[in-house]
Amino acid sequence: MPDLPAHFxxxxxxxxxxxxxxxxxxxxxxWPRGMTRAEAQIDQWLKAVAPSPALRKWFGHxxxxxxxxxxxxxxxxxxxxxxxxxxxxxxxxxxxxYAAHDERHNHAxxxxxxxxxPRKA
Numbered sequence: 001m002p003d004l005p006a007h008f009x010x011x012x013x014x015x016x017x018x019x020x021x022x023x024x025x026x027x028x029x030x031w032p033r034g035m036t037r038a039e040a041q042i043d044q045w046l047k048a049v050a051p052s053p054a055l056r057k058w059f060g061h062x063x064x065x066x067x068x069x070x071x072x073x074x075x076x077x078x079x080x081x082x083x084x085x086x087x088x089x090x091x092x093x094x095x096x097x098y099a100a101h102d103e104r105h106n107h108a109x110x111x112x113x114x115x116x117x118p119r120k121a
Contacts, residue, residue: 022093
């Protein structure tokens with residue numbers, strides 16, 4: 001049976017891992033505060049796909065900056081084909097792990113949307 005293309009989900013790294021998570025990929029540039037590697041149970045840490053330090057600092061997790069952050073981060077992702085292609089090349093269920101407290105305004109949601117959007121030629 002051939003491997004299925006990646007199917008992505010998003011989850012806070014502080015939530016317990018589950019068998020249904022599939023491949024667990026940390027998509028933060030910084031290691032999550034207070035989390036040990038054993039607790040994280042990640043399969044891969046892909047720092048390169050996280051927002052640049054300058055963009056992360058500008059955003060500051062301020063929901064007022066959310067729309068503009070999404071535009072800027074998508075532009076970074078479009079220019080970061082190697083890291084994005086690494087995720088797109090995975091097979092089966094892939095859970096993108098993030099550490100931010102805000103479950104509605106975080107880069108993993110933008111990344112998920114970007115990965116699920118049709119590629120532009």
